[in-house]
Amino acid sequence: MSPKKPDADVPPSLLLVDKPGGMTSHDVVARARRVLSVRKVGHAGTLDPMATGLLVLGVGAATRLLGHLSGSDKTYDATIRLGQSTVTDDREGDVTATASAGGVTEEAVRAALATQVGPLQQVPSSVSAVKVDGRRSYDRVRAGEEFELAARSVTVHSIDVHRVARPTADLVDVDVTVRCSTGTYIRAIARDVGAALGVGGHLVALRRTSSGPFATGAARPVEEAAGALSADGAGPGVLGLADAARAVFPARELTAEEAVALGYGQRVPATGAPGLHAAIAPDGRLVALVEDAGPLARVAVGFPAG
Numbered sequence: 052m053s054p055k056k057p058d059a060d061v062p063p064s065l066l067l068v069d070k071p072g073g074m075t076s077h078d079v080v081a082r083a084r085r086v087l088s089v090r091k092v093g094h095a096g097t098l099d100p101m102a103t104g105l106l107v108l109g110v111g112a113a114t115r116l117l118g119h120l121s122g123s124d125k126t127y128d129a130t131i132r133l134g135q136s137t138v139t140d141d142r143e144g145d146v147t148a149t150a151s152a153g154g155v156t157e158e159a160v161r162a163a164l165a166t167q168v169g170p171l172q173q174v175p176s177s178v179s180a181v182k183v184d185g186r187r188s189y190d191r192v193r194a195g196e197e198f199e200l201a202a203r204s205v206t207v208h209s210i211d212v213h214r215v216a217r218p219t220a221d222l223v224d225v226d227v228t229v230r231c232s233t234g235t236y237i238r239a240i241a242r243d244v245g246a247a248l249g250v251g252g253h254l255v256a257l258r259r260t261s262s263g264p265f266a267t268g269a270a271r272p273v274e275e276a277a278g279a280l281s282a283d284g285a286g287p288g289v290l291g292l293a294d295a296a297r298a299v300f301p302a303r304e305l306t307a308e309e310a311v312a313l314g315y316g317q318r319v320p321a322t323g324a325p326g327l328h329a330a331i332a333p334d335g336r337l338v339a340l341v342e343d344a345g346p347l348a349r350v351a352v353g354f355p356a357g
């Protein structure tokens with residue numbers, strides 16, 4: 052067996068990718084790996100193949116930030132279709148039921164959507180990545196198994212209605228912007244609104260426009276962002292490690308002595324504020340994510356030099 056080719060020398064960074072429809076999140080990661088010639092690439096939060104928009108990738112040591120990014124609030128633009136239910140709760144699944152939405156008023160639509168705002172106990176779509184006894188629920192569905200997913204606690208901060216249209220006499224399309232906690236299924240909102248109105252519903256379009264502090268305005272196609280990192284170490288869609296950490300966490304500016312101490316895993320005086328902080332060396336390098344433990348701050352995630 053021939054030895055593995057070493058990874059290309061590219062600086063650890065986040066890539067802000069604008070994912071097109073028809074690609075899985077894994078497809079995007081694989082494409083970035085090919086462009087960069089780097090194996091260590093991951094993403095912070097899956098997007099369905101149908102969905103477009105912001106997908107945050109981590110390259111090299113920046114993958115250590117991804118677990119902290121995936122829990123951020125998200126914003127989506129979506130189109131909900133009322134009058135049809137599908138097996139997947141989106142347009143990619145077979146239609147399982149139809150009921151005319153011709154008599155559903157705009158006021159009723161807005162009222163039903165309002166019930167989906169706030170803390171919710173939401174049941175994910177059965178065709179989702181949620182694991183049941185160690186297996187993805189969509190794999191169980193494809194195998195013909197019947198089961199029920201447990202409801203999960205999520206929070207929908209707001210749903211803004213932009214347009215209510217009638218593409219046919221029996222269907223209603225609703226364009227919305229949803230701001231929500233991580234783990235919220237927009238497909239489930241479409242399904243539950245349709246059920247509340249008695250006509251069924253599913254999602255026909257979905258675009259993630261923000262995740263935490265990052266937004267699609269700074270994102271680029273995966274080839275462009277990865278190409279910029281590979282060629283210049285910077286460019287559109289590329290965020291260096293320290294800048295990425297500063298965008299997510301409060302920054303703690305270190306002295307040279309503190310930077311050396313943290314590099315050895317030692318503790319330094321407490322930050323004086325709760326939560327993780329990005330510990331930045333005098334030369335601008337991200338040394339660690341630190342958090343207070345009594346009178347001292349300890350390394351939660353280290354980023355060794357070089």
